Amino acid sequence: MRIAQLLLYGVALWGTQVVIGVVLGLFASAQSAIFDQLMDLTLAGAAALFAYLYMRRAAAKGLLAGAIVGFIWMGLCIALDLPLLMLGDEMPPLSYAIDFLIIPIIAAAVGAAFANAAHRPPASVGDMSTAMARRDADAP
Numbered sequence: 001m002r003i004a005q006l007l008l009y010g011v012a013l014w015g016t017q018v019v020i021g022v023v024l025g026l027f028a029s030a031q032s033a034i035f036d037q038l039m040d041l042t043l044a045g046a047a048a049l050f051a052y053l054y055m056r057r058a059a060a061k062g063l064l065a066g067a068i069v070g071f072i073w074m075g076l077c078i079a080l081d082l083p084l085l086m087l088g089d090e091m092p093p094l095s096y097a098i099d100f101l102i103i104p105i106i107a108a109a110v111g112a113a114f115a116n117a118a119h120r121p122p123a124s125v126g127d128m129s130t131a132m133a134r135r136d137a138d139a140p
Helices: 001-026 033-055 061-084 094-100 103-118 125-138
Strands: none
Touching: 001 033, 001 061, 033 061, 033 094, 033 103, 061 094, 061 103, 094 103
């Protein structure tokens, strides 16, 4: 079940990129710098979203677990993009691979954040109100 979810999120990550690319293609040329930058932002945002959604329920959390998930998604995105490249896209495959490196970087960071959060006890409402009262008392 976890493998199916891992692959489903990877396909959704790739699909998000494709759908946003088609919509942005209506407003900007695919060769323009703004299109490329918006696609990179889309990829980063989608990677963060899907890494969060996957890692919040993952049994193994941490930098390495996130990186493994990210590299699987990266490979999946590149594999799903290969038919598009063969249809005559002008961007070389190496450029795609470099752009997709953001996926394992973000997934590793999200995994590390979840692992770090698991080691800290949650703050209670009383602790937060005491801290805020101390902060307000120190204010001029």
